Amino acid sequence: SRSINLAVIPGDGIGQEVVAQGLKVLNAVLPQDVKLETKEYDLGARRWHRTGETLPDAELEALKGHDAILLGAIGDPSVPSGVLERGLLLKLRFAFDHFINLRPSKLFPNTDTPLAGRPDIDFVVVREGTEGPYTGNGGSLRTGTEHEVATEVSLNTAFGVERVVRDAFERAAARPRKKLTLVHKNNVLVYAGHLWKNTFDKVAAEYPQVTTDYLHVDAATIFFVTQPERFDVIVTDNLFGDILTDLAAAVSGGIGLAASGNINPTGAFPSMFEPVHGSAPDIAGQGKADPTATILSVALLLRHLGYEAEAARIEDAVSADLAERGGHLPGSSGSGGGSARGTDEIGDALAVRVAG
Amino acid sequence: SRSINLAVIPGDGIGQEVVAQGLKVLNAVLPQDVKLETKEYDLGARRWHRTGETLPDAELEALKGHDAILLGAIGDPSVPSGVLERGLLLKLRFAFDHFINLRPSKLFPNTDTPLAGRPDIDFVVVREGTEGPYTGNGGSLRTGTEHEVATEVSLNTAFGVERVVRDAFERAAARPRKKLTLVHKNNVLVYAGHLWKNTFDKVAAEYPQVTTDYLHVDAATIFFVTQPERFDVIVTDNLFGDILTDLAAAVSGGIGLAASGNINPTGAFPSMFEPVHGSAPDIAGQGKADPTATILSVALLLRHLGYEAEAARIEDAVSADLAERGGHLPGSSGSGGGSARGTDEIGDALAVRVAG
Numbered sequence: 026s027r028s029i030n031l032a033v034i035p036g037d038g039i040g041q042e043v044v045a046q047g048l049k050v051l052n053a054v055l056p057q058d059v060k061l062e063t064k065e066y067d068l069g070a071r072r073w074h075r076t077g078e079t080l081p082d083a084e085l086e087a088l089k090g091h092d093a094i095l096l097g098a099i100g101d102p103s104v105p106s107g108v109l110e111r112g113l114l115l116k117l118r119f120a121f122d123h124f125i126n127l128r129p130s131k132l133f134p135n136t137d138t139p140l141a142g143r144p145d146i147d148f149v150v151v152r153e154g155t156e157g158p159y160t161g162n163g164g165s166l167r168t169g170t171e172h173e174v175a176t177e178v179s180l181n182t183a184f185g186v187e188r189v190v191r192d193a194f195e196r197a198a199a200r201p202r203k204k205l206t207l208v209h210k211n212n213v214l215v216y217a218g219h220l221w222k223n224t225f226d227k228v229a230a231e232y233p234q235v236t237t238d239y240l241h242v243d244a245a246t247i248f249f250v251t252q253p254e255r256f257d258v259i260v261t262d263n264l265f266g267d268i269l270t271d272l273a274a275a276v277s278g279g280i281g282l283a284a285s286g287n288i289n290p291t292g293a294f295p296s297m298f299e300p301v302h303g304s305a306p307d308i309a310g311q312g313k314a315d316p317t318a319t320i321l322s323v324a325l326l327l328r329h330l331g332y333e334a335e336a337a338r339i340e341d342a343v344s345a346d347l348a349e350r351g352g353h354l355p356g357s358s359g360s361g362g363g364s365a366r367g368t369d370e371i372g373d374a375l376a377v378r379v380a381g
Numbered sequence: 382s383r384s385i386n387l388a389v390i391p392g393d394g395i396g397q398e399v400v401a402q403g404l405k406v407l408n409a410v411l412p413q414d415v416k417l418e419t420k421e422y423d424l425g426a427r428r429w430h431r432t433g434e435t436l437p438d439a440e441l442e443a444l445k446g447h448d449a450i451l452l453g454a455i456g457d458p459s460v461p462s463g464v465l466e467r468g469l470l471l472k473l474r475f476a477f478d479h480f481i482n483l484r485p486s487k488l489f490p491n492t493d494t495p496l497a498g499r500p501d502i503d504f505v506v507v508r509e510g511t512e513g514p515y516t517g518n519g520g521s522l523r524t525g526t527e528h529e530v531a532t533e534v535s536l537n538t539a540f541g542v543e544r545v546v547r548d549a550f551e552r553a554a555a556r557p558r559k560k561l562t563l564v565h566k567n568n569v570l571v572y573a574g575h576l577w578k579n580t581f582d583k584v585a586a587e588y589p590q591v592t593t594d595y596l597h598v599d600a601a602t603i604f605f606v607t608q609p610e611r612f613d614v615i616v617t618d619n620l621f622g623d624i625l626t627d628l629a630a631a632v633s634g635g636i637g638l639a640a641s642g643n644i645n646p647t648g649a650f651p652s653m654f655e656p657v658h659g660s661a662p663d664i665a666g667q668g669k670a671d672p673t674a675t676i677l678s679v680a681l682l683l684r685h686l687g688y689e690a691e692a693a694r695i696e697d698a699v700s701a702d703l704a705e706r707g708g709h710l711p712g713s714s715g716s717g718g719g720s721a722r723g724t725d726e727i728g729d730a731l732a733v734r735v736a737g
């Protein structure tokens with residue numbers, strides 16, 4: 026009989042609330058013969074305040090034993106910027122070699138978009154997850170003086186670029202439109218840019234059925250708002266992917282609907298699924314957070330573990346629910362997403378639908 | 382009697398056409414006692430094809446003798462990516478220490494915006510122009526092999542950050558809303574991020590009348606499309622500024638209206654004014670390019686040289702012209718801006734208006 030051994034990191038702020046709904050829907054969608062085991066890990070701002078720890082070695086080891094990780098949100102204004110991001114969230118992405126940061130964008134019916142005319146948005150960003158300016162390389166000399174020099178080094182390897190580019194071509198080839206756009210800034214960042222572009226062109230030769238395109242990151246932001254329907258699959262660097270996927274979320278229903286997967290396709294380490302939004306402390310504990318982003322992240326998790334039918338059932342349920350019940354109001358913070366229906370209500374509605 | 386000794390670099394593609402209109406309006410707006418001298422520099426793709434040169438030392442020297450530079454657009458698909466950008470455009474910005482890259486965004490009447498509800502957009506981005514990931518620092522090891530490592534180094538100095546932050550506070554203090562937002566990514570790029578944030582906080586203490594805010598660059602893109610009216614002045618790094626100002630142009634009338642100034646406020650070197658758009662080879666030579674971005678860049682040029690009344694006259698003329706005559710159609714390439722009226726027609730209309 027089948028089983029899923031899931032690690033759960035609810036984290037901070039609305040993380041707790043949205044993860045509870047994600048698990049509710051997961052339980053509802055799984056066939057009876059699949060045994061779901063979950064183990065909660067107390068990591069995030071409270072833990073750090075209590076013990077000073079972000080991600081101790083023992084817990085990193087323990088996490089390795091799971092099939093996948095579901096994460097709510099990490100971060101709180103009471104913790105200095107960077108401590109939890111680099112000590113916990115990015116540490117997990119790097120330790121578990123999550124080189125595919127998968128972020129789909131789809132404009133569901135009845136949802137909010139700031140764009141006039143509701144363009145047809147249905148694309149996926151394949152963001153590199155283990156290199157670029159995210160490696161923590163850099164430093165500061167004469168810190169705090171008028172002679173300070175601070176550097177940030179973007180590291181890019183042929184190995185790292187090729188594996189994410191290949192993954193993106195595979196995904197593009199499997200979609201009806203079969204189009205892949207590389208986004209970089211190779212007219213300025215010429216060293217990294219040439220590595221990305223040359224790798225892209227080399228791999229493209231193996232996928233003649235895939236239409237390819239290249240855009241500078243600045244130009245890409247223009248098309249995200251004027252012509253988002255031109256995108257099918259996008260592959261890009263870690264930092265450009267970070268920026269573009271928040272913009273993508275904003276134009277396609279808001280950050281309350283944006284799911285993501287930090288994926289290691291080799292299976293060497295567990296992959297981790299999380300909403301794109303943050304911990305939204307301003308609306309935490311009020312039952313106002315939209316759990317849809319987490320629930321859609323659960324769909325990505327199921328797909329990654331081979332439960333394609335169940336993943337699709339969740340996505341269809343979200344689409345049908347929005348079509349019938351109407352959109353979720355964006356949250357005041359813009360980072361969590363509030364909702365006209367409550368957090369529980371949306372979770373319940375989706376759980377009923379997927380069980381249906 | 383007063384005089385302006387202007388260097389003109391029409392450059393490539395639509396650069397020629399739009400610069401001609403910029404000069405037409407400049408001539409029309411200047412009081413009779415101001416003597417305008419212009420000298421054209423043949424730099425760009427054609428020059429590079431002919432001689433292999435991008436910006437020879439002699440011309441760099443000659444450019445130093447001018448009061449200001451008006452630039453059309455640089456770049457052509459026939460030139461390898463990076464050659465003209467780094468050999469000419471960025472070389473000028475760095476050689477002349479253009480540390481203020483000024484990019485105003487204003488949603489004029491009757492113009493296109495992809496945003497529903499036409500929000501009230503009127504902000505200015507003060508982009509750092511001489512540091513960050515634009516310094517050309519970086520390299521490639523084992524280039525072209527499966528073991529290639531490519532790096533890009535973002536360089537940030539206390540000197541460089543403080544001068545642009547101070548300039549931005551001055552600009553914010555002089556505007557009615559007096560609000561300054563720092564955009565960075567200090568939860569990931571912690572070394573550069575701390576330098577920017579600490580400098581910002583230090584200088585803020587000297588401007589108690591200015592309201593301050595901080596946003597991560599990813600979150601900033603969300604607000605650009607959901608709540609652009611929250612911005613007044615933004616100060617940011619060279620690369621974040623590049624990305625954000627294309628997005629800003631897209632939401633506020635399109636890239637055909639976006640002006641910019643590469644400014645050295647010390648006066649040690651001439652400042653350079655250019656539309657944000659590129660050379661748009663797809664519509665070059667057809668009289669379809671919108672010259673408004675260049676004409677508004679001429680307004681920034683005049684303001685920089687102390688001709689405030691003339692600068693305002695151009696801006697008012699653009700606003701009145703758009704209100705009466707209607708918007709300009711965005712160009713097919715998204716990078717140049719085509720126009721329902723022709724290039725000449727718009728230039729003529731504005732020249733007539735500013736002449737009053």
Ligand SMILES: CC(C)[C@H](C(=O)O)[C@@H](O)C(=O)O
Pocket residue numbers: 110114115267301568569599
């Ligand atoms: C919290 C932060 C470190 C993170 C990132 O920059 O990757 C977030 O913005 C995201 O997109 O998941």
Ligand SMILES: CC(C)[C@H](C(=O)O)[C@@H](O)C(=O)O
Pocket residue numbers: 212213243466470471623657
């Ligand atoms: C052409 C390119 C080098 C330039 C930049 O990246 O600064 C352009 O995008 C701009 O914004 O002026």
